[in-house]
Amino acid sequence: MCLPILSDSAEAIPPWCFQQFNMHYINGIGSIGPQEFSGGKYRLSPTAPEFFQARPIDYKTWINPLVLRKFSRIVKMGTVAALMCLKDGGIEKPGAIITGTALGCLENTEGLLKQIFENGEKFLNPTLFISSTHNAIAAHIAIHTACRGYNCTYSQRAISFESALLDGMLQITEKKENNILIGGIDEIIPALLPVLKNLGLQKKKSSSTRGSNWGEGAVFINLSAQKNEHTYAQLAGLRIVSRNCRPDDIVRGMLKSAGLDQNKMLLLTGVNKxxxxxxxxxKLAEDFPGSAHARYKHLCGEYFTAASFALSLAASMLKNGIQAESLLRPGPDPDSIMIYNQSRNIHSFILIRKAT
Incomplete structure (x- = not known):
């Protein structure tokens, strides 16, 4: 099977690679982030803060308080978002758990490094080290759900979630797993913001060109080979391309492989200022003048796994209808949504359609 994760050009991956991705259904969503998600719908409230923080929720309604006190904030967010997803999809135990996180458990990593410095590399608390690894979130979810199946975490910068999603699609295509929890999780801590500003990634008040307003979130979807009453949408294609590419050619190729009309597509892009x-x-929006166009990072901020929020938002739109205020350019009622994300010339494309 020819399914490379990353390619240098649009021609590097044969079109038939996408035709095998035809039985992947999103059957549940769990989301904790800047936007409220409940009852299978987002209640959108666009804001413009310096950085987008996840909305506080009562974690004690999901996890025993005695267990919860040992969790860092990102582990709480990830574990509860996964439990929300399972409940939304009517599933007790997932078949596999695949997560994507670029920065991992930053709060615990900072605590570990601070302890190393203050104690002269002696008498370190092993709990901080155990909880600082990138796969700690997936491990906690597996323990909490008694899932002994496939468990993997991807840390691939801005394509961490897309890499996890591709793995999940492969697991189902090869009939190795089903009812897979796939999530994207990243957090903001106070120490991160100065670093982002120094790198020119966090927008400064005086800047109108460089950087963007960063955010955080934990989003999980339940990916299954079967459609049921909980289904939001059908996953129709995924592409990850590096460096030189023609995004418009890739979008047209994916739509053609899926048998979809570009004039009935909603283009959801990661515009981030x-x-x-x-x-x-x-430029991509200009190449599809007949399509509706919307953006999503004004709702969640910029972060490495923001595509997970975009996918959950798009799936919710296809199931529950599109909120008119979210559209930059209205168009016909779409039967598919193309999610486009770009970071440092690495492009990702996720195509979903109404479940058939």
């Missing part, structure tokens, strides 16, 4: 990033998004 950064000039270098937004030029790709605006």
């Amino acid at each position: 950064d000039r270098e990033n937004d030029k790709f998004c605006h």
Whole structure:
């Protein structure tokens, strides 16, 4: 099976690779982030803060308080988002758990490094080290759900979630697993913001070109080979392309492989107020004048696994209808949504359609 994760050009992956991705259904969603999600719907409230923080929820309604006190904030977010997803999909135990996180458990990592410095590399608390690894979130979910199946965490910068999603699609295509929990999780801590500003990634108040407003979130979907009463949408294609590419050619190729009309597509792009990033998004929107166009990072902020929020938002739109205020350019009622994300010239494309 020819399914490379990353390619240098649009021609590197044969079109038939996508035709095998035809039986993947999103049957549940769990989301903790800047936007409220309940009852299978987002209640969108666009804001413009310096950075987007996850909305506080009562974690004690999901996890025993005695167990909860040992969890860091990102582990709480990830574990409860996964439990929300399972409940939404009517599933007690997942077949597999696959997560994507670029930065992992930052709060615990910072605590571990601080302890190493203050104690002169002696008398360290092993709990901080155990909880600072990137796969700690998936491990806690597995323990809490008694899942002994496939468990994997991807840390691939801005394509961490897309890599996890591709793995999940392969697991189902090869009939190795079903009812897979796939999530994207990243957090913000106070120590991260100065670093982002120094790198030119976090927008400064005086800047109108560089950087964007960063955010955080934990989003899980339940990916299954079967459609049921909980189904939101059908996953129709995924592409990850690096460096030189023609995004419009890739979008047309994916739509053609899935048998979809570009004039009935909603293009959901990661516009984030950064000039270098937004030029790709605006150009792609210009290439599809007959399609509706919306954006999503003004709702969740910029972070490495923001595509997980975009996918959950798009799936919710297809199931529950599109909120008109979310559209930059209205169009016909779409039967598919193309999610486009770009970071440092690495492009990802996720195509979903109404479940058939």
